[in-house]
Amino acid sequence: MSLDAATVRRVANLARLRLDETEVEKLQAELNGILDWIEQLQQVDTDGVEPMAGGAPVEVKLPWRADAVTDGAQAEKVLANAPDREGEYFGVPKVVE
Amino acid sequence: MMRPTDLTLAEGLEALDKREISAVELTQAFLEAIERLNPRLNAYITVTGEKALADAAASDARRAKGEARALDGIPLGIKDLFCTEGTRTTAGSNILGGFVPPYESTVSANLKRDGAVFLGKLNLDEFAMGSSNQTSAFGAVENPWSRANDPDRRLVPGGSSGGSAAAVAARLAMGATATDTGGSIRQPAAFCGITGIKPTYGRCSRWGIVAFASSLDQAGPVARTVEDNAILLRSMAGHDPKDSTSANLPVPDFRAAVGRGVKGLRIGVPAEYRLDGLAPEIAALWDQGLEWLRAEGAEIVPISLPHAKYALPTYYVVAPAEASSNLARYDGVRFGLRENGSDLKDLYERTRARGFGAEVRRRIMIGTYVLSAGYYDAYYLKAQKVRALIRRDFEEAWGKVDAIVTPATPSAAFAMDEKQDDPVTMYLNDVFTVTANLAGLPGLAVPAGLDGQGLPLGLQVIGRAFDEETVFAVGGAIERAAGFTASPQVMA
Numbered sequence: 228m229s230l231d232a233a234t235v236r237r238v239a240n241l242a243r244l245r246l247d248e249t250e251v252e253k254l255q256a257e258l259n260g261i262l263d264w265i266e267q268l269q270q271v272d273t274d275g276v277e278p279m280a281g282g283a284p285v286e287v288k289l290p291w292r293a294d295a296v297t298d299g300a301q302a303e304k305v306l307a308n309a310p311d312r313e314g315e316y317f318g319v320p321k322v323v324e
Numbered sequence: 325m326m327r328p329t330d331l332t333l334a335e336g337l338e339a340l341d342k343r344e345i346s347a348v349e350l351t352q353a354f355l356e357a358i359e360r361l362n363p364r365l366n367a368y369i370t371v372t373g374e375k376a377l378a379d380a381a382a383s384d385a386r387r388a389k390g391e392a393r394a395l396d397g398i399p400l401g402i403k404d405l406f407c408t409e410g411t412r413t414t415a416g417s418n419i420l421g422g423f424v425p426p427y428e429s430t431v432s433a434n435l436k437r438d439g440a441v442f443l444g445k446l447n448l449d450e451f452a453m454g455s456s457n458q459t460s461a462f463g464a465v466e467n468p469w470s471r472a473n474d475p476d477r478r479l480v481p482g483g484s485s486g487g488s489a490a491a492v493a494a495r496l497a498m499g500a501t502a503t504d505t506g507g508s509i510r511q512p513a514a515f516c517g518i519t520g521i522k523p524t525y526g527r528c529s530r531w532g533i534v535a536f537a538s539s540l541d542q543a544g545p546v547a548r549t550v551e552d553n554a555i556l557l558r559s560m561a562g563h564d565p566k567d568s569t570s571a572n573l574p575v576p577d578f579r580a581a582v583g584r585g586v587k588g589l590r591i592g593v594p595a596e597y598r599l600d601g602l603a604p605e606i607a608a609l610w611d612q613g614l615e616w617l618r619a620e621g622a623e624i625v626p627i628s629l630p631h632a633k634y635a636l637p638t639y640y641v642v643a644p645a646e647a648s649s650n651l652a653r654y655d656g657v658r659f660g661l662r663e664n665g666s667d668l669k670d671l672y673e674r675t676r677a678r679g680f681g682a683e684v685r686r687r688i689m690i691g692t693y694v695l696s697a698g699y700y701d702a703y704y705l706k707a708q709k710v711r712a713l714i715r716r717d718f719e720e721a722w723g724k725v726d727a728i729v730t731p732a733t734p735s736a737a738f739a740m741d742e743k744q745d746d747p748v749t750m751y752l753n754d755v756f757t758v759t760a761n762l763a764g765l766p767g768l769a770v771p772a773g774l775d776g777q778g779l780p781l782g783l784q785v786i787g788r789a790f791d792e793e794t795v796f797a798v799g800g801a802i803e804r805a806a807g808f809t810a811s812p813q814v815m816a
Contacts (some may be wrong), residue, residue, distance in 0.1 A: 230693070233346070235689070236697050238689055238693045238696065239689065240693040241692050241696060242648060242676075242688050242689060243652075243655070243669070243672040243673050243676055244673060244676050244677050244680070244685055244688065244689070245674055245676070245677040246677070246701075247347065249626060254685075254686065254689060257686060257746070257747055258686070258689055258690060258693070260746055260747065260748060261531070261640060261686075261690055261747060261748060262690075262693075264637060264640070264748050265637045265640055265657070265703070266637075267637055267640055268634060268635065268637050268641070268703075268706050268707060268710055269639060269702075269706070271631065271634055271706075271709075271710050271713065272444030273706060273709035273710060274711065276709040276712050276713060277709075277712060278705050278708035278709045278711070278712060279539075279709075279712040280526045280706045280708070281539050281569065281710040282525075282539030282540055282761075282764050282792075283525055283526060283569065283571065283764055284524060284525060284527075284715065284763055284765055284789035285789055287526075288572075289568050290565075290568060290572075292565070298545070301426075304426040304659075305426075307424070307426055308422075308423050308426075308658070308659035308660070309657075309658060309659065310421075310423075310656060310657070310659070310662035311662065316807035317658055317669070318655050319657055319668055320664070320665065320667055320668055320671060321667075322665075322667070322668050
């Protein structure tokens with residue numbers, strides 16, 4: 228599988244990365260190099276193999292916790308790093324006309 | 325007494341205990357070393373000297389009252405991937421802007437609980453993505469070692485924990501925190517002639533560590549000796565309800581395991597790790613390491629890990645996929661950098677293009693592609709199946725052996741202008757380390773010798789899940805046999 232320039236632009240759009248045209252060509256070459264190398268995985272017979280889920284070395288059941296509020300009422304801490312704020316809200320450009 | 329910066333962590337604890345030195349004096353010595361050498365090495369992004377001295381004074385007060393804790397007064401560096409309350413945390417990226425976490429990561433909180441003094445935040449590859457520490461938005465880190473025949477050529481410290489490894493090697497910290505997603509503790513430890521362990525997945529909480537690839541990321545220490553690693557890991561590890569993948573298991577006394585010896589242990593040697601073109605010096609060091617263990621009473625057993633050769637391409641599907649998802653949060657809205665745009669989407673795209681460096685953008689692109697409609701099964705699901713086979717290979721090996729010993733890296737530290745031609749060349753650095761991440765197993769790198777240019781080379785010990793004790797025992801035996809006493813050219 229080889230990526231064309233249109234696919235590179237489409238993926239960049241999905242990833243919300245602005246690319247200028249000079250970058251498209253460079254990235255296309257680099258990504259194709261990486262994908263060609265990854266292609267060797269297709270040689271492996273994985274029929275009937277359950278894909279690994281998570282990173283645990285032995286299958287473990289994830290724990291449950293009570294569905295209870297344990298945290299909150301920390302608006303100032305939450306907003307302390309905001310690039311823009313309006314009162315107790317994050318400020319963003321107008322979305323709805 | 326020795327110069328304070330030359331003390332190992334264990335020796336430092338003893339000197340503090342015997343009142344041969346105070347925590348303030350010890351901290352002062354490291355801060356002076358940082359002031360002198362950091363402008364060259366660039367190991368620290370942020371130095372928190374005032375806070376360190378205040379914490380050291382508090383530590384001395386505790387000790388005076390007979391209330392000293394496990395690490396009381398020990399000066400450490402913290403990889404700048406761990407959130408530290410009130411201290412800027414960058415992840416080596418511009419996109420975090422001037423982010424100051426309002427909370428403390430569990431691992432660093434555990435170290436503070438035990439009385440450690442934090443000297444500052446250590447440089448790393450951006451979002452821990454790299455093997456040379458050259459992708460950091462805060463500049464490259466220089467390896468304190470250099471080649472005997474080319475002393476002016478600057479070498480990389482490895483990555484992503486390049487600042488951690490360089491700082492410990494140059495005596496700018498007694499030990500440091502690090503993280504390892506594909507080799508990011510073990511490869512820089514090997515390149516800088518120090519010791520580091522990636523524990524079993526789940527041994528240390530990931531809470532408060534800037535996420536890269538959540539099913540692979542694991543925190544661990546780097547320090548100058550195996551024993552120092554064992555001391556640090558005991559404090560860092562432990563169950564944390566805030567990380568659902570954190571293991572609810574008791575934390576053993578790792579330090580007691582270091583001197584246990586290897587008599588009767590079966591040590592596996594994977595045939596697949598004898599790569600075509602493996603450097604003769606690396607192969608010879610590996611053989612030497614096995615000979616040391618045999619002489620100490622271990623049995624050397626050939627084993628096979630038939631899917632190991634697929635580990636790197638598997639990693640380069642799984643890790644970028646998880647990274648593209650984890651890094652979606654950097655959108656310029658809630659924290660970090662913002663680049664204004666004509667609308668919200670434009671703001672996102674401009675912020676992310678400006679804030680992420682080239683390697684991070686490349687991995688986000690790969691990850692987004694392999695997760696996108698029509699490709700998920702062919703890439704991501706396929707890789708997770710191969711990953712299950714890699715884990716199964718290890719499970720079968722544990723029927724025959726107690727630990728596995730391999731080289732840590734395929735070469736010694738390379739120069740800053742090498743391996744820049746294409747991304748895949750850089751990725752091959754992790755060929756020996758990445759299997760342990762994919763299978764979730766503990767792996768330790770320990771210095772075992774020097775190459776022809778006088779650069780350190782390391783061996784790796786891989787163990788069973790949650791059996792770091794055997795890993796420390798084997799690492800301790802290699803360390804004793806190797807008697808590695810060489811030190812870097814740039815050193816406090």
